[in-house]
Amino acid sequence: MASVPHAESYYAASANDKVERSQLTQDIDSDVCIIGAGYTGLSTALHLLELGFSVTILEAARVGWGASGRNGGQIVNSFSRDIDSIEKTVGKQNGKLFGEMAFEGSRIIKSLIAKHNIDCDLKDGGVFAAINPKQMKHLEAQKSLWEKHGHMGHLELLDGNDIEGVVDSKRYVGGLLDKSGGHIHPLNLALGEAKAVESLGGQIFEDSAVVKVEQGDNPKVYTEKGSVKAKFVVVAGNAYLNGLMPELQAKSMPCGTQVITTEPLGDELANQLLPQDYCVEDCNYLLDYFRLSGDKRLIYGGGVVYGARDPADIEAIIRPKMLQTFPQLEDVKIDYTWTGNFLLTLSRLPQVGRIGDNIYYSQGCSGHGVTYTHLAGKILADAIHGQATRFDAFASLPHYPFPGGHILQVPFSAIGAWYYTMRDKLGV
Template identity: 65%
Template sequence: MSKPTHTTSYYAASANDTRLRPSLQGEASADVCVIGAGFTGLSTALHLAERGYKVIMLEGSRIGFGASGRNGGQIVHSYSRDIDFIERNYGQEVGRQMGKMAFEGGEIIKSLVARYEINCDLKPGGIFAACNAKQFRELEDKKALWEAHGHKALELLSASDTRHYIGTERYVGALLDNSGGHFHPLNLALGEAAAFESLGGVIYEDAKVINIVQGSRAKVMTAQGSVTADFVVVAGNAYMQGLLPELEQKAMPCGTQVIATAPLSEAQQRQLLPHDHCVEDCNYLLDYFRLSGDGRLIYGGGVTYGARDPGRIESLIVPKMLTTFPQLKGVKVDYAWTGNFLLTLMRLPQFGRINGNIYYAQGYSGHGLTCTHLAGRVLSDAIAGQAERFDVFAGLPQYPFPGGRAFRIPFTAMGAWYYSLRDKLGI
């Protein structure tokens, strides 16, 4: 039987650690069993190991196989729905509590990189770019909102100022977040895994979970073994089909596409992104891009609802890249890949408990890099008996998609088409 491999991404081709951990064989026991070695699971496992818990992690494929090892690699704060939406819909107190946590995930990433000396090309600075006047007004509102919740590292940029940071005429202005940044996400995941193992944690790869037997001590079963644990953390996100149907109906896997060019000359790099910041635009179906550690342009965008892999990723993404950087016409694309994230109806993450000792966190809706790291700390706090912050998230309503599995993809795609049209019209 063939061993699992990563997708054919630039990240997989430049991974620091390519060894395959063993698969689970036989019975094992732990304080906590974490299902899924993406950022939610890794952050949870690492925070628990730092507290002295015995933790076993089960990964159905490879460490960082899903969205955690395939994404744009950008530190973007807050949630897919921002704090003002939360305040309007769930009350001022919930908004205040979530606002206090909205900027923590990025700091967790930076502290882990420093503490465990993780080599992942971490670079400072992130930019939100406005494609029209309406989006720039929204960035002015975002700056005021985030500053009201204590985040002060922001600068508004005029159209001419923006061109000093991004070599394009496309944007009418931008918001610079000096506390943002970007990195090689798979190498961050692998570095966090190594840090966890250095504290006595155990990771099994190629260990797909097929059943969870609930009880005062739950039993997590794979095809060739099992782990009995006081607590279970389910962190499979978009790659967990069939394990817990009650979670599956609350969210929908979606695909996003990414390319990496051949290495660019230093002159080209300085022309495109002279300060080496990462960028995402303000469209509903947004584009995002940055330079890699070896000088490639990594450019992503688009959404495939239902997580179907497109036949030709380049044909979807290269026109977007050339709209932003027409000077790259003819540049070679060395890598193209897709990855799945998990969308929720309200575009807010879903945290909860099942039977008192099975915890889950999922559905970051395309905004997961920082929130997954926050989730790991919050989950570890809850397991250690400090559940106040976990309960803020768990108290948010979790709605199934209307129409069930058969209709959630077309309904959501129709909504995306509507918002994409609004982006194009600037309304």
């Protein structure tokens, strides 16, 4: 039995694959050693294996144990800051490159599902829901921006009547449907990708926390009971590195998000709540997100705990949010509650780079991890293979330490979040 089981989530309870992989107990060689068996590590491994590299993944707990197996399961395009924001930082030419990459993650996910026959309840279609006219204006601008960057034929603005045909709630004045978005059972996606890694000859060791990374021409990665000598190392631990690489910590902060899952609602009620079976997220700074599971439960998430402390009563935080959206669920029982960490950066853009010549990393998806991590895997694999244009574009993004360092990053972020939450409430 692995010493660290999955969080007690709906996803873990409904996982397709309960296989437990062995611990690393020997010294081995591999072209690439990847730290972390979440989406970033798994996507990197799959792309590297297709390029002919030998790959070993070391996972401290279980495949998909962190955010990859606990998130809201929504396939959302672009990044946590949109393409226009990035363009202001990097200029027109690199902005165009980010515009091309903004929609690639969802395509990678869907192609991996098809290629490796992964059973993870894939459904097409995601909706951004506007709570006030200001947010609706923002969605109109987002549609124009995304179409300018080539995302044509996928987007549809929804007025007040349209959105009532998508979500049975009085909260929204309109929305934007992205038909190329969608939703999945996130843990089953990770487990399916892990199986695909192994089918291509990759090795995955669970219960194998990395304790030290020795840099050099052939870096060596140590666990408690073994080691991997490699030509390249990929650090893909995101919010769960636990101080392993101090140089990656100052400019990022783990944050917790909470999720609840109802009892099965039955076809009639489920189809009434979300008739098109799209996933939905609102446009608030601290947003709510929800969707139906494959067995017709409502999965509802939201809230941010800065510094990633686990709240004592998750249901007390999220259930009122769910009832504000769907008061008709007053008597519905909550079967599962859990929390998971994502990594926030001050810029809300991912941090990608290299330590020395051969240790690569990607982290800090800032809440947009499902699609970004799959793109990151392709970019990291291409860079290791010698095609670094897109890697360099990400690596050139400026990143700043949180004001006051680790001691003050939580209160400063909470104050910022309060400010934006008040703006959302006032619709200004």
